[in-house]
Amino acid sequence: MKENRIETDQTLSEIPSAEPERQYYFIEKARKHLEEMKKEAARPLTFCVTTFGCQMNARDSEKLTGILEEIGYMEEPEEEKADFVIYNTCTVRENANLRVYGRLGQLGRAKKKNPHMMIALCGCMMQEPQVVEKLKKSYHFVDLIFGTHNIYKFAELLYTRMESGRMVIDIWKDTDKIVEDLPVERKYPFKSGVNIMFGCNNFCSYCIVPYVRGRERSRDPKAIIREIERLTADGVVEVMLLGQNVNSYGKTLDNPMSFAELLREVEKIDGLERIRFMTSHPKDLSDELIQVMAESKKICRHLHLPVQSGSTRILQKMNRRYTKEQYLELVRKIREAVPDISLTTDIIVGFPGETEEDFQDTLDVVRKVRYDSAFTFIYSRRTGTPAAVMGDQVDPAVVKDRFDRLLKEVQDIAAQTCAVHQGTIQTALVESVNEHDSSLVTGRLSNNLLVHFPGDASLIGSLVPVSLKECRGFYYLGERA
């Protein structure tokens, strides 16, 4: 699904200095260059965008895809067959980095067989100087490297690579710039992520995000509303408002505005049926937001509220700025205002200094809140963060044991909370034909649970009432009601 196509003035002889015009100029230049490359290869040339990490990266990848299609590349799902491969990387945990190096080695071998192949790397991992050093030293076959702050310059950087024939590296330390209206190619016609802010100012002591995504900056509310209006005109019924900490949206705007106020504006958009958002930091979740959620007809009955740990002592070392009791009180208030809300969370085990007693506090929060699901992570030491140099790193065998116990608790509770909806009728947004059984379609409920029920591809993108017949642990089998 195409977004934001602007007609380019092909007679331009000078490089525009304003954005996004400058990037449209380079898209045109790259398109002409690619035409020549295609003639030489005597076939169409293809691309593959591989995404690691979070929903922010998924949305960024749609922007990369939009630009590549505009330049004239065709999508190829298998990366080793593609002529242009770009990895949009994540560095939140060490294993994300290791996966990139592993796959890159493989890709280097594929490149030897394809003279037209180019390999690009972007995203959070590229913001780490030691990563770029390693790539320069040991991965000479990489053609283009850029970071998170200059992703909007992709067309210009790609064209520079095409013209120079040399490795191009462009990494910025930070930016206060937000470029609007570049091409985007949506993965789904009926739902879309929408960035509302970039960066993070929280500096949780374990987290590398503030260092690689930079300082918090919010998009102008008018640009957000305009984007969602365009999306709904193009068939989108559900949006996911994206930010590292959506609850502090708007604080740095010239005319400050709260996230709750933004939600009220988004709610008014005709044709938009569902609003989701992610991620909420508990310390910034206001009473005003709870009220907006309770009153809203469109905000989904789901809140992702990362707790990270249940121990006040560890939360303090994590620089989370809430206590166990404050978190539980917040959950109580939310449940009181929105009784049918589904709550999910992120939990880290094995943070430096975590004792069995601290871990018991985490289990206690899990048992008290009864999350609908939880992402559980083993603490990963990230160079440059305060926690990386804290003493008392926990023995990996102890961490693994705690992780397994936590996972079991989380899964047992999730299976029980999922089952409470049995027999109810709820509206599902149909997302796809079921992968394993083509007589079924898969829909997402407001509370984020999936339901599979008889139907065909014509239902994709519609909201249909479904009777939830049978709970299968984490999803439902149903029938149209």
Ligand code: 5AD
């Ligand atoms: N180690 C483990 N998990 C981490 N997260 C962030 N940084 C780390 C780290 N160093 C987790 C947090 C966050 C989620 C996106 O990733 O739980 O909410």
Ligand code: SF4
């Ligand atoms: Fe990382 Fe904390 Fe910012 Fe989330 S709020 S991105 S965990 S620093």
